[in-house]
Amino acid sequence: MNWKKPFGVSWLPLFLGLIFFSASLTPSLIPRGWLMQGLLGGVVAAIGYMIGRLLLSLWRQMELPKLRGSAFVAGHVLVAIPVMVIVVLALSEAGNWQNEIRARMELEPLAAFRTVQMVYVALGVFVALMVLGWLVKMLFDRTRRWLYRFMPERTANVAGLLIVALLLFVVTRDGIVDRMIGFFDETYTVAQRLFDTDEPRPTDPMRSGSAESLIGWDAMGQPGRNFINGGPGADAIAAFSGEDALDPLRVYVGLANAETAQARSDMALAELQRIGAFDRKILIVAMPTGTGWLDPGSFDVLEYMQDGDIATVAVQYSYLQSPLALILETNAGLEQARSLISTVHEYWRGLPEDDRPRIYIHGLSLGAWASMYGTDLEALLDDPIDGALWAGPPFPSARWNEAMAARNPGSPYVAPDVGKGRLFRFASHTKPAGGPDGWGDMRLMFLQYSSDPIVFYEPASLFRPPAWMTEPPAEDVSPDLRFMPVVTQFQLALDMAFSLAAPAGHGHSYYAHDYIGAWEAVTAPEGWTAEDTERLKQVCNNGLQQGCDR
Numbered sequence: 001m002n003w004k005k006p007f008g009v010s011w012l013p014l015f016l017g018l019i020f021f022s023a024s025l026t027p028s029l030i031p032r033g034w035l036m037q038g039l040l041g042g043v044v045a046a047i048g049y050m051i052g053r054l055l056l057s058l059w060r061q062m063e064l065p066k067l068r069g070s071a072f073v074a075g076h077v078l079v080a081i082p083v084m085v086i087v088v089l090a091l092s093e094a095g096n097w098q099n100e101i102r103a104r105m106e107l108e109p110l111a112a113f114r115t116v117q118m119v120y121v122a123l124g125v126f127v128a129l130m131v132l133g134w135l136v137k138m139l140f141d142r143t144r145r146w147l148y149r150f151m152p153e154r155t156a157n158v159a160g161l162l163i164v165a166l167l168l169f170v171v172t173r174d175g176i177v178d179r180m181i182g183f184f185d186e187t188y189t190v191a192q193r194l195f196d197t198d199e200p201r202p203t204d205p206m207r208s209g210s211a212e213s214l215i216g217w218d219a220m221g222q223p224g225r226n227f228i229n230g231g232p233g234a235d236a237i238a239a240f241s242g243e244d245a246l247d248p249l250r251v252y253v254g255l256a257n258a259e260t261a262q263a264r265s266d267m268a269l270a271e272l273q274r275i276g277a278f279d280r281k282i283l284i285v286a287m288p289t290g291t292g293w294l295d296p297g298s299f300d301v302l303e304y305m306q307d308g309d310i311a312t313v314a315v316q317y318s319y320l321q322s323p324l325a326l327i328l329e330t331n332a333g334l335e336q337a338r339s340l341i342s343t344v345h346e347y348w349r350g351l352p353e354d355d356r357p358r359i360y361i362h363g364l365s366l367g368a369w370a371s372m373y374g375t376d377l378e379a380l381l382d383d384p385i386d387g388a389l390w391a392g393p394p395f396p397s398a399r400w401n402e403a404m405a406a407r408n409p410g411s412p413y414v415a416p417d418v419g420k421g422r423l424f425r426f427a428s429h430t431k432p433a434g435g436p437d438g439w440g441d442m443r444l445m446f447l448q449y450s451s452d453p454i455v456f457y458e459p460a461s462l463f464r465p466p467a468w469m470t471e472p473p474a475e476d477v478s479p480d481l482r483f484m485p486v487v488t489q490f491q492l493a494l495d496m497a498f499s500l501a502a503p504a505g506h507g508h509s510y511y512a513h514d515y516i517g518a519w520e521a522v523t524a525p526e527g528w529t530a531e532d533t534e535r536l537k538q539v540c541n542n543g544l545q546q547g548c549d550r
Contacts, residue, residue: 010052023487029507213271227299249310272313285340287317288363317337333369337363337373392454400446427446469481
């Protein structure tokens, strides 16, 4: 075996891969167990090695001097010693770094991090990716050598690279990706229990899916059926408030209830009209997450706060989890949001101003992104909505980025102030929403957690630190979090995939308690007091309503 290049592995690129692996052990926004850390470490080690090989190839192509003989050995040893020291130190601290985040999120510390098992997983992933890279290189070598028969060597090398790249793109996009989309779509369709008749349809004629409803119960899907059957009734609300209350109205149209976005929106409007939703005090136009789920922790508390004098309408646009729907079905949510909001608003604006509900837009996660897009403020200028609450807005959200760009100098990036808070406000688990006073004509609220990677991921973190990493860490963010080019990008990407694994009040797990202050500021419930807020939190703590215990 050639000790200068054992098993075809170059030493200097391997050292860079080990540095990347060590950096991946440092904390990010979401706690990681040993298995996920091993997968992450193996991937970034392979990427580090690939970058090292590329740099080494460029060095050779420029015909720069090479170390030989004893100088080669001495140079590699001088590099290897600090690299191995870094690896050992990082491995010894890995468990402590993860427990630091867990402590800040009030989670139990890991009894053992299983460092040895994690290293084995990372090594297995690294070797698998190296083999894959070797197979691609072999394909490239064979292609370019075949092209040598027909064209000059330089031209053949370039053409071979383009052919292999095109082949990989076609295979992954039109083969693997298409099959994945079909698999996920079929899987989530089954998971939604479409056309499942085990759960009886509502008997109340005011509920979507009942015999009198315009919306079919069987095609609504499990998230919609859960939403329609959930929430507090008039008796529970009256028991809380001590006053007379109404049964809240909820309308939900499933993806399978109609063929097109506009048809689903028209069905939703007709159902709102049928049940008298426009006679209520408050109307919420909501967009669900990718799977069609609506957070009961948000809607339940608002129905308590408004004494049940409220109607909510939502329309499903996908079966996929939000990250998959964002990547694979980008336009579906945007089209549905614009259709639903414009359809409902067009009818609402035609009603007498003194005889129509106040109208608000709401969404969580991908639902927030879609509903922001669907809320065309310029189109609504002559008769604007009353406000909006967007929770966990994904980082590409244009309106969120607009508000962030306008933040007051010196205000924290993760919990900014914008002007005097008359149009935009930000709230979190540590930043109050500011109450119902001091607004202008429209109230736009963002609820976001400082440890939410869906909100604070930044594509440019591939080569530069996000703005929030240049400021003192928030309460639930580790002070040991450090920026490392490339590695931080993959850490945050993994954080996004597991953001719902964080406990309530952290990551992307939004919490009923934190919705209360935001809804109070946006909808200004009559006579609402700080004591009412504490009592409602207690209702949620006692689990009297599904969703309040999130």
